[in-house]
Amino acid sequence: MSPKINLIFFVYSFVLLAPAMPQDDVDNKATEILFEYFDNIYGDDERLVSGHIYTGPARGSIKGHPYYFNDKWKEGSVKTSNAVFNGLKIKYDIYINHVILEYTSKDNSVRQVGLNTGNIVSVNIAGAEFIPLPEINNPFDLYLAEVICQGMVQYMVAKRKKLEISNTSGSYDYEYKKYVKQYLYYDGSLIPYRGKRTLYKIFPDKKRLIRKFNNKNSYKKSGNRIEDSKRLIDYFNTLLSVSDD
Numbered sequence: 639m640s641p642k643i644n645l646i647f648f649v650y651s652f653v654l655l656a657p658a659m660p661q662d663d664v665d666n667k668a669t670e671i672l673f674e675y676f677d678n679i680y681g682d683d684e685r686l687v688s689g690h691i692y693t694g695p696a697r698g699s700i701k702g703h704p705y706y707f708n709d710k711w712k713e714g715s716v717k718t719s720n721a722v723f724n725g726l727k728i729k730y731d732i733y734i735n736h737v738i739l740e741y742t743s744k745d746n747s748v749r750q751v752g753l754n755t756g757n758i759v760s761v762n763i764a765g766a767e768f769i770p771l772p773e774i775n776n777p778f779d780l781y782l783a784e785v786i787c788q789g790m791v792q793y794m795v796a797k798r799k800k801l802e803i804s805n806t807s808g809s810y811d812y813e814y815k816k817y818v819k820q821y822l823y824y825d826g827s828l829i830p831y832r833g834k835r836t837l838y839k840i841f842p843d844k845k846r847l848i849r850k851f852n853n854k855n856s857y858k859k860s861g862n863r864i865e866d867s868k869r870l871i872d873y874f875n876t877l878l879s880v881s882d883d
Contacts, residue, residue, distance in 0.1 A: 692738050692750040695731070696801060702814035704733030704799050706784075711740055712764040719759055730763060730782065733799045733814065737761055737782070758782070771796060771821065773828045783821065786868050789875030792823040793831065795864055820867065831867070837874060844877055 695704045703709040707730075715724040716737065727740045736752035761768040761782060768782040771794070787793035796819045804813040820831040822840075829836065834852060838845045851873050 692731075692736070692752045694750070695733070696812075699809065699811040700801070700813065701804060701806075701808070701810040702799075704731050704801075704814055706730040706732050706797060707764070707766075714761060714763040716753065716758060717760045717762075718757060728761070728763060730761070730768065732797050732816075733801065735781070735798070769794075771828060772823055781819075786864060787871045787875065789872070790824065790878045791871060791875055793867060793871040794821045794823060795819070796821065818864075820864070822871075833867070834870065837870075841874075844874070847877060848874065 695709075709729075711727045711729060714726055714728040715722055716726060716728070717723075729738045729740075730736075731738050731752070734752070737758065738750055738752055740748065740750045742748055758770065767785045769785060770780040771783045781796040781798065783794035783796040785792060785794055798817050799814045800817065801812055802815050804810045806813070822829045822831045822836065824840065829840065834848055837848055841848075848870070851870065855869065
């Protein structure tokens with residue numbers, strides 16, 4: 639068997655290790671089963687999970703961090719086509735595009751491994767849901783996008799970070815620069831979102847109502863374009879639901 643097994647095999651093995659038990663007990667045992675998976679099946683060589691050990695972010699004179707939220711571990715879950723694993727301790731490193739899992743082995747060693755995003759159906763990190771962007775064909779180069787709005791029109795945000803030479807004065811040689819892309823997913827198509835004009839183009843018959851909403855709520859804008867877009871698209875989904883009735 640190849641040592642570079644992917645996440646889906648990791649999940650199959652994970653399931654096989656779990657004895658029959660009520661769902662609540664299965665959820666509570668997630669971390670314990672994970673320990674047994676690494677230590678009993680493959681020993682201490684956690685490289686067998688996704689092809690690499692996660693050694694943390696790059697070291698040196700660097701400003702910032704490579705994570706989606708911050709550098710703190712979050713409680714979360716990972717869903718595949720076969721199972722959901724709750725109670726995990728994870729981060730999303732958007733510089734290398736890997737969900738990072740931290741666990742404690744039976745000998746009480748703290749370890750970190752990267753999970754292959756190509757086999758993930760969804761990830762929940764501290765209540766935020768992430769899914770692979772639709773219509774991306776290369777499974778090992780997937781952005782996991784945060785789902786901001788559900789509904790007939792889904793609003794998703796994908797973030798990546800790059801390590802670049804710092805252009806600010808100070809003691810840092812490099813810094814992590816964040817790049818954000820916004821998308822709508824509607825009627826089977828992934829559409830780059832560039833604000834209300836994108837909605838005008840897709841739904842010209844709703845243009846007057848969208849303008850009315852924007853004019854009425856312009857004084858409520860938060861200065862956060864994602865939060866403002868969320869309010870607009872949530873409203874827009876109510877328009878579509880009324881149209882369908």
